[in-house]
Amino acid sequence: MYALIDANNFYVSCERAFNRKLSNVPVLVLSNNDGCVISRSQEVKNLGIKMGEPFFKIQSIVEKNNVVVFSSNYELYGDMSHRLHQILREFSPEVEIYSIDEAFIRILPLQNGMNYLQYAKNIKNTISQYLSLPVGIGVGRTKTLSKIANHLAKKSEGICILDSEEKENTALKSTPIEEVWGIGRQYSKFLRKKIINTAWDFIQMPESWILKNMTKVGLKTLQELKGFPRIDLEEVRPKKQGIATTRSFSQKTDDFANVQEAIATHASRCSEKLRRQNSIATYLTVFIHTDPFAEHDSQYYNSKTLALPIPTNSQLEIVKFALKALNLIFEKGFYYKKAGVIVTELMDENSVQGNLFYEFDTTKHSNLMGKLDEINKKYGKDTVKLAIMGQNKKWQLKREYLSPRYTTNWDEIIEVKAE
DNA sequence: TCTGGGGTCCTAGGACCC
């Protein structure tokens, strides 16, 4: 059996874990640049505020209802996520970290006559006690079924166990097709047209029809819903095949220097992410564009992909070529709103191939980067950085409602006072 | 005034090879 554990309204719940006054009041968390709503407490959902809604459009509802607003604090959420996953490892050796707020585990044969419900309750209580996070737990024969169970858990005390055929059938009949993991908007629309409205309707269809209309991905979903595992637990997180760092600017800008700083910074982040997974990149893409919502501005979008002479994860090289690409596409006279760097065709660090016509001391660079990462890990991000990354605030993230980094920064640790 | 940021996999069709 598999269990899927996910935290309810994860980002909001992280904020609440450190501030008791936030329980039972409406709380929401915004995306980067305080742009859109990306996490909502139940009270906020009840107010009719939708996921992904632009913040400026709901300002009056927020004020009228005293909604507490936070900028996203990924340092906090990332750390809480890590703690959550550590707890899960105490309950099963086989854990797949599926996303920042979700994990699958394989349930090994239970000991001492314990049943699945007791097991799940145990997990839920432990997480609540250690982290003050509310979680939902779904248990089923396959990952897809455990997802369904997890959905149903939201309606019943946070736990749902599908451990018999009757329970499975009832669950499938009450699950609308769009809630099935792997069936998104397009397929839902298509299936609804064919009068396939629930997960139950879906599993009545012949495999050949599913294969023809929904490729082998759809077929896997079908078989998983019938109880045949087709999607394995991925205990070891596979290395990423491509890495992107892209951001909107807090204010649009027509100044080359600003865009250049942003690209240098994003390129540096890409190189850090590459080094973290011991990869090197073969290609690098830079893109920039204007604000598509600014209807009266003239619009411009362009991107440029360069092959790196030698695949690398050196910050110096990646920044150098990113700026070269930027120079090829930057046009004066536009107001830029977003820029990004993407590295692709990633390979293992140890499989570097030389280039006869390009002088580059791989060892020297990798030693330097090793030291750089060490310093920045010990003393904080960007303690040592390239001058070209700049100090300019103009393009940097807007985060007006940021909470403290309670768990990862000594200066921001929570204080308890005895009265 | 103000609108996020990442990822994965699959298929069809074209270019090319013999």
Add this chain to the structure above:
DNA sequence: TCTGGGGTCCTAGGACCC
């Protein structure tokens, strides 16, 4: 009059996930 039969690789686009 009649015009084969395999392959591979790459890319764009479309679907999905959080």
